[in-house]
Amino acid sequence: MRMDSVSNYDVVKEKIKEKLENLRDCPIREEGPLIYHLDVAAMYPNIILTNRLLPPSIVTNEICPACDFNRPGKTCLRKLEWVWRGVTFMAKKSDYYHLKKQIESELIY
Numbered sequence: 001m002r003m004d005s006v007s008n009y010d011v012v013k014e015k016i017k018e019k020l021e022n023l024r025d026c027p028i029r030e031e032g033p034l035i036y037h038l039d040v041a042a043m044y045p046n047i048i049l050t051n052r053l054l055p056p057s058i059v060t061n062e063i064c065p066a067c068d069f070n071r072p073g074k075t076c077l078r079k080l081e082w083v084w085r086g087v088t089f090m091a092k093k094s095d096y097y098h099l100k101k102q103i104e105s106e107l108i109y
Contacts (some may be wrong), residue, residue, distance in 0.1 A: 003009065023029075064070055091099075
């Protein structure tokens with residue numbers, strides 16, 4: 001875009017400059033951020049469904065007839081063995097008190 005085709009360049013430039021100067025002069029802010037967190041974990045079920053990797057716990061006899069992919073000779077029902085890969089550690093009493101103290105000290109009012 002050519003500069004002579006922009007009609008309000010100076011107005012927009014001044015608004016941006018004012019906001020930046022305000023940030024510089026008042027670095028401690030009270031308003032909420034405008035940054036949004038996208039939950040990537042919420043996309044995981046969609047990836048499973050897109051690749052037709054349906055675990056038996058999701059698919060029921062009521063769901064299959066209503067599915068868009070329900071055709072003769074369908075191959076979408078791959079039975080998968082789901083394995084727990086987590087590790088469980090029992091917390092000791094001292095661990096509990098340490099975490100409790102840490103959480104209490106991090107509370108912000």
